[in-house]
Amino acid sequence: MKLTVCIGSSCHLKGSRQIVEQFQKLISENHLEDKVELVGTFCLGSCQTGVSVKIDETLFSVAPEDTKAFFEREVLPRL
Amino acid sequence: MNNLCADIGYNSLNKYGEELCGDHVEIIEQGENSMVIVLADGLGSGVKASILSTLTSKIISTMMAADMSIEECVSTIAQTLPVCSVRQVAYSTFTIIRIVGGIEAEIIQYDNPKVIFLRDGENIDYPSEALDIAGKRILKSKVYIKEGDILVALSDGVPHAGIGVTLNLGWKMENIIEYIKTFCHVGFTAKTLTTMLLDECYGLYGGKPGDDTTVCTVKIRRREPMNLVIGPPSNPADCNKMMSLFFSKEGKHIVCGGTTSNIAAEYLHKPLKTKLEYIDKDIPPIAEIEGVDLTTEGVITINRVLAYAQDYLKDNESYREWSSKRDGASLIARMLFEEATDINFFVGMAVNPAHQNPNLPINFSIKMRLVDQLAECLKKMGKKIKVSYF
Numbered sequence: 001m002k003l004t005v006c007i008g009s010s011c012h013l014k015g016s017r018q019i020v021e022q023f024q025k026l027i028s029e030n031h032l033e034d035k036v037e038l039v040g041t042f043c044l045g046s047c048q049t050g051v052s053v054k055i056d057e058t059l060f061s062v063a064p065e066d067t068k069a070f071f072e073r074e075v076l077p078r079l
Numbered sequence: 080m081n082n083l084c085a086d087i088g089y090n091s092l093n094k095y096g097e098e099l100c101g102d103h104v105e106i107i108e109q110g111e112n113s114m115v116i117v118l119a120d121g122l123g124s125g126v127k128a129s130i131l132s133t134l135t136s137k138i139i140s141t142m143m144a145a146d147m148s149i150e151e152c153v154s155t156i157a158q159t160l161p162v163c164s165v166r167q168v169a170y171s172t173f174t175i176i177r178i179v180g181g182i183e184a185e186i187i188q189y190d191n192p193k194v195i196f197l198r199d200g201e202n203i204d205y206p207s208e209a210l211d212i213a214g215k216r217i218l219k220s221k222v223y224i225k226e227g228d229i230l231v232a233l234s235d236g237v238p239h240a241g242i243g244v245t246l247n248l249g250w251k252m253e254n255i256i257e258y259i260k261t262f263c264h265v266g267f268t269a270k271t272l273t274t275m276l277l278d279e280c281y282g283l284y285g286g287k288p289g290d291d292t293t294v295c296t297v298k299i300r301r302r303e304p305m306n307l308v309i310g311p312p313s314n315p316a317d318c319n320k321m322m323s324l325f326f327s328k329e330g331k332h333i334v335c336g337g338t339t340s341n342i343a344a345e346y347l348h349k350p351l352k353t354k355l356e357y358i359d360k361d362i363p364p365i366a367e368i369e370g371v372d373l374t375t376e377g378v379i380t381i382n383r384v385l386a387y388a389q390d391y392l393k394d395n396e397s398y399r400e401w402s403s404k405r406d407g408a409s410l411i412a413r414m415l416f417e418e419a420t421d422i423n424f425f426v427g428m429a430v431n432p433a434h435q436n437p438n439l440p441i442n443f444s445i446k447m448r449l450v451d452q453l454a455e456c457l458k459k460m461g462k463k464i465k466v467s468y469f
Contacts, residue, residue: 007355
């Protein structure tokens with residue numbers, strides 16, 4: 001699975017760094033390094049609803065404080 | 080005429096307790112690679128010295144730039160400077176460095192410490208002839224310059240550093256030269272060399288300079304063009320035109336902005352690879368595109384570069400931050416401040432709809448202002464700047 005986090009200007013200001021850090025932590029805690037590839041991207045064009053996060057080609061909007069819930073709700077079931 | 084140019088950096092320490100500096104540096108450019116640099120040190124300190132040195136350096140640089148002879152300059156000064164009521168003299172020592180056509184340097188000195196001339200890390204003892212103009216003994220020299228040469232003009236506050244505090248007789252010229260020799264081959268800019276020398280003086284004075292202390296470093300270097308594109312063009316149909324103009328320019332290429340990097344990657348038919356390393360927590364990570372020397376996020380990164388540029392022109396304190404870090408802003412700062420001599424800005428005027436959100440601290444006018452301010456700062460660093468809008 002490819003997990004893409006937008007690090008463009010808008011999303012950066014809305015906290016993409018915290019999300020990236022939490023994802024990195026969650027991935028290593030769950031030993032998913034082989035299954036989930038975490039990548040960054042510049043603007044995905046959905047800045048108003050950022051932070052934009054993509055699971056493969058599906059776009060989601062995640063707030064930094066919801067990262068863990070999002071990971072459990074959307075990422076884990078898809079593996 | 081050749082492709083050599085002069086990188087000039089100067090700064091001063093004020094005498095302890097003084098608000099004004101009694102030393103003054105004035106630079107006038109004469110076309111492509113000729114210029115006149117004057118460092119004047121006014122008699123005494125404070126406002127009187129400041130007026131004397133400002134007048135002296137302004138008059139000399141303006142007259143020299145208009146191709147008038149040194150004799151005329153000196154006699155003009157002798158007749159114009161206001162006479163000090165206490166000492167009954169009008170007096171300001173000066174050093175003139177005149178670079179002609181990027182080939183030779185004319186050094187004219189009156190009572191300031193002798194200009195230091197370093198080539199390949201070695202001190203060169205250049206010959207000088209003594210002139211008597213209006214009763215003043217003036218030394219005149221002519222040296223041929225080549226890439227890497229370093230000329231350092233000082234006010235007497237430098238060799239006087241530490242007198243009676245840390246050194247009995249001050250900082251001897253030979254020791255100053257030794258000090259510069261240890262750093263000169265590293266590739267520091269003139270501004271950084273100047274800062275290092277002044278820091279040392281400040282330390283020797285124990286933090287309380289006993290005299291106005293000025294260093295002006297001139298480094299002869301090759302011209303280095305640099306190109307930076309930020310923002311997509313206002314008309315999306317102009318993307319290709321903008322990119323082909325940008326990539327056809329000689330020199331390194333920096334792409335700033337998310338959408339802009341996508342356009343560049345598309346134009347080059349190369350993938351855009353974003354990194355996820357947060358070297359500086361406030362600066363978004365950089366990316367890679369084959370064929371582009373540096374790809375970064377836009378406004379946030381440039382905003383930081385601007386802060387570094389403004390500081391560079393003041394006391395250069397954030398040098399420690401940007402001189403070695405690998406985040407986007409530090410990398411751009413090094414490329415623009417240290418490497419480049421000629422910078423072309425390609426500024427796209429498209430309005431990013433995402434940035435119109437009133438909750439965000441960025442918007443279109445801020446972006447335009449950032450570029451304008453940065454260009455202004457870089458001009459003050461002595462760079463040639465061209466800004467094109469799309």
